[in-house]
């Protein structure tokens with residue numbers, strides 16, 4: 145089965161723009177609708193081929209990409225009989241969800257038994273990076289599998305790092321998300337304090353941007369925090385999931401900041417879960 149034929153599962157905020165970039169790079173793209181038909185319709189207009197189910201996708205592709213919300217969906221979809229019955233040793237799975245290392249290793253073990261190659265490949269760079277094709281891939285897996293899939297990854301990503309075996313991609317992504325979730329709360333506190341002291345936020349950005357308190361989060365989210373713009377982006381409920389993965393991986397460590405941040409994301413999930421994760425700032429900014 146050709147590596148030029150790519151099946152794509154998970155056409156959300158990240159998956160849809162990534163799928164568009166694969167079409168731009170002339171990959172034959174195979175998709176199926178889940179609940180929302182809109183992304184499938186958009187992709188079909190650009191040349192994607194629609195199937196009625198994931199098993200239809202699998203029977204037509206050599207490379208299968210998944211970028212689903214979380215462990216639960218990874219398990220439901222990637223370990224379903226519907227999909228596994230069609231997967232053969234000719235397939236390679238590129239799994240890009242920010243899931244847990246344990247779920248990734250579990251899937252890899254099942255796939256390995258069938259001779260299916262797996263690359264654990266979560267991404268960073270947000271929806272903006274997904275649109276521009278400038279994502280960072282944190283790849284866990286055999287070097288040969290990474291080399292085999294590199295051309296596909298290059299259609300969606302600018303930087304590709306091999307970080308270890310399967311599971312290591314999800315692990316480093318969890319650390320990134322732990323930092324990002326904490327930095328967002330810190331950035332919101334900086335904006336709250338600056339507003340309280342009647343600081344010009346442009347001056348703040350410029351000066352702190354070249355000072356030791358700078359963070360990617362402050363520099364990139366200051367404007368939307370100032371404007372109280374909480375349209376996703378990266379959903380609050382997904383950040384809560386990521387903080388939870390990090391805290392659970394570190395149960396033998398104290399991780400006081402991550403544990404506190406997780407409590408805040410949990411407390412606010414009901415109200416803010418579908419908004420951008422910067423909505424966590426609402427209880428800090430008045």
Ligand code: NDP
Nearest residue numbers: 154155156157158178179180212213241242270271378382
């Ligand atoms: P979204 O919620 O926007 O998209 C999830 C997609 O998965 C939807 O298209 C949904 O389809 C689909 N889906 C859910 N369940 C199933 C299923 N059982 N079978 C097939 N498709 C299914 O999430 P994002 O795209 O934002 O995030 C995806 C992953 O990427 C998450 O793990 C997230 O943490 C990570 N990530 C997100 C970033 C971001 O900025 N958004 C940045 C980096 C990583 P439907 O809507 O039809 O139900």
